[in-house]
Amino acid sequence: MKRSADSSRTPSEGGRKLRWMRLDNAAKIFPAARRRNWNNVFRLSATLTENIDPATLQSALDVTVKRFPSIAVRLRTGLFWYFLEEVPKAPPVQRENSYPLTPMSFADIQKCAFRVLYYKKRIAVEFFHALTDGNGGLVFLKTLTAEYLTQKGVDIPNDNGVLCRLAQPTQSELEDSFQKNESLVSAGRKEAPAFRLTGEKEPDGYLNVTTGILPSGDIIGLARKYGVSVTTLLCAVLIECFIGIQNERVPHRKRHRAVKICVPVNLRKMFTSESLRNYVLTITPGVDPRLGDYTFEEILKSVHHQLGVELTSKQMSAKIAANVNAERVWALKIMPLFIKNIAMKLVYNTVGERHSCITLSNLGVVTLPAEMEAHVERLDFVLGVQATYPNNCGVLSYKDKVYINFIRNTKEPTLELKFFTYLLKLGIRAAVESNQR
Secondary structure, eight states, rough: OOOOOOEEEEEEEOOOEEEEEEETTTTTTTHHBBBBOOOOEEEEEESSSSOOOOOHHHHHHHHGGOOTTTTSEEEEEOOSSEEEEEESOOOOEEEESSSSOOOOOOOHHHHEEEEEETTTTTTEEETEEEEEEEEHHHHHHHHHHHHHHHHHOOOOOOSSTOTTSSSOHHHHHHSSSSGGSOOSOOOOOOOOOOOOOOOBBBOOOEEEEEHHHHHHHHHHHHHHTTTTTTTHHHHHHHHHHHHHHHHHHHOOGOOBBBBEEEEEEEEEHHOOOOOSSSOOEEOOOOOOOGGGGOOHHHHHHHHHHHHHHHHHHHHHHHHHHHHHHHOOOHHHHHHHHHHHHHHHHHHHHIIIIISSSSSEEEEEOOOOEEEEEEEEEEEEEEEEEOOOOOOOEEEEEEEEEEEEEEEESSSOOOOHHHHHHHHHHOOOOOEEEEEEO
């Protein structure tokens, strides 16, 4: 008998049956693509106005996990697919004693696929990407922080992405929205490989995080001056920086590769979804340096038009169809999991990260209820490094600041230096923080 993914139960643990669900369409690649020392993990954090009380944070987490049965889970192995199973109780909160996004081993993910950390005034949640994307993770962080503040005596309304902690999750929050919005025609997947940044790896796996803090008004004003979005502007600056690095490292233009940026697109507004699971697709705007030199204005115009062409419901539906159709191939369905893992890892290694230089993920303007905003000084979004390239970039805006977080597993801050120097050339001064040793 076929069981629905959102209402099925596994054998009981401690006398209580545990909910399970299938991985969503985007999540299926992440367990297969893992390495011995790498999993696709990202981090969201809130910095409050007072030091964190760990006992209250644990109590808040105990309440919050019951509201998020698709996130408070562990990864389990089936005969044909991985699946998610809710954890019997909230994991213990941990005091953060090291750098962000320390390795989350596969054994850890099989026990609990997220973790909650605290340090001084900061609450951080780190998620295995198979659970959710940055937008779903943000709802979890907001709701957890709201419950923490409520237990500290602050009355927080259920608004601006803060869910009622005592309500039952809705079916729409748990759905795999990829299965609902595919077109009849699949988009092609063929793309030229992109330039890759290299550097001397940190010997112990240390991750360097560099944060640039910019006035929102300045970056928005500059974007309006050029008639583009903030994401387009930041994307163009990154392309400019990568072109400069490639010119320095590869002297012969004929040997240059495309410079492209991977930009995740939140599909929830485009297709009216309330899912808290993964619901993003990526596009890769860029330029081909072999065609000649580009002015910054030319890069901006090219990125603006590429995004304009790709960011339509029809184009996104075709991309969804390409992913969903691959999942429905009969031979793949009956293939044992260990063979699927080999095949999917091969696809990821040869295609998954070859089409871009870096991921630029912008969560946009984040708002909180006014009662909550008074107690939250800052929000941050940090992507993990990819399996085969050393840098990534997460962005969000909160109150009157834009927070740009670069992460890298190499020693040299080559990209960050070029990026913030170029912003300064454009008239935007950033306050820069780093945990570099």
